[in-house]
Amino acid sequence: MNIEQQLHLTGNEKGYWFVSQNGRLWLPNGKVPFGQANELGFSHEIAQPIGEWNGQTAWLICKEMNSSMSSIKCLLNRDDPSLFYMAGRAVQLSEFYRSHKYCGYCGHNMHISHKEWCCLCDNCNERYYPQISPSIIVAIRNKNKILLAKHARHNKDNLFTVLAGFTEIGETMENAVEREVFEESKIKIKNIRYVGSQPWPFPNSLMMAYLADYDSGDIQIDKNELVEAAWYHYSQLPKIPEYGTIARRLIEDTIVLCREYDELGKNE
Template structure:
């Protein structure tokens, strides 16, 4: 896309306003505000166009509002169009990137934002820094008419069960990462790994690559550093699972459909 530089607002600029700091986004009344800059009190604020949403300019302001600073999880929806969530994710991640790259990690000089690409540049040593995107995998595993669901340590208070996930390591393919993460967290072996879809996941900077797989062998033995519990669940008796709009929920729904087919038609 055509990258545009930061500018001080005159007040006449119009669009959707993504005001972000510390991984949070300003969502008054649960919505991304729309209107002219002067109507929202943004005159003379430093802002940057970061794209377009719903036919209007999407503006990023790296600032902390007094109230209504929220997680962008509320922007996840059941609908296939996740463009607002993706734009909000871009805003949050860019805001954090700019906040953490004010000075060069090589020479300590002050950085400035590029006018041609998403990066921060050092005028002194000419080093460039780009926003970090961490590739990660997420996989739903089926054994006949059951799905493997686990309660992760980070979800313990929410009593939420979901599929297995983890970050890709240096020198791995995505499929290698799927097998390794599953074995590390549950000690089972899987087969028939197939790609489904991807989802930008700005918590804080992941790109989730989603897979389905079938159980091959082994007994579940959880890694207690990662998981609180894990087990095989029939689709008629599921625990609390992730909300619609997440790639995890899509994988679970896809696997449930396969489990139903197994009950209806027998062997795969």
């Protein structure tokens, strides 16, 4: 992608406006605003084109608005995730620019590159790139049941989902799947296979999604990570993540496999 430099708006610029600060986005009426800069009060603001959405320029402005600053989770769409991904880029770039005003090596002011997503130091020539944290998420099937857990961060929402965690230095994604599952539940898995990925800007993850089958062991949860975990029959699921998330896709894929297992048993 061609990266364009930040510029002072004249007021005539048109497009979708992604106004972000502190990990939130300006969403009046729950939508990303569209129109000319002067119509939205953005004349003379500093902005940067960060891509294109729906045939129009996507502009990033790094500032806090007086109202309607929200999480971008409401932009999740099961059929077209592109707006959510663009909003995620905006939020992550805004936070990156905010935290890299000064060089971590020499302390001098940084400036934003117009060639790539990075911040540059003219004093020591150091460059910094936005951090992306690879992580895994895995749905585990045991015959006609799926392992679902309530994570500590989801306790108040009573939400159950699949297991997930960050990849550590020096391990493959498959190693991370096995390790995270064992650390959180003490069970062993097999037949690990890759499904897909999803950028998850809370704050900067790239979720690599997998399916796996139960191998051995009894569930013993890590109480620092999980509130509870159990095997659930696909017809009796608790509250699960919304459509548009990679977690929901994994659960739906596993439900199909659970049903196939039952159908196979009926036909034997």
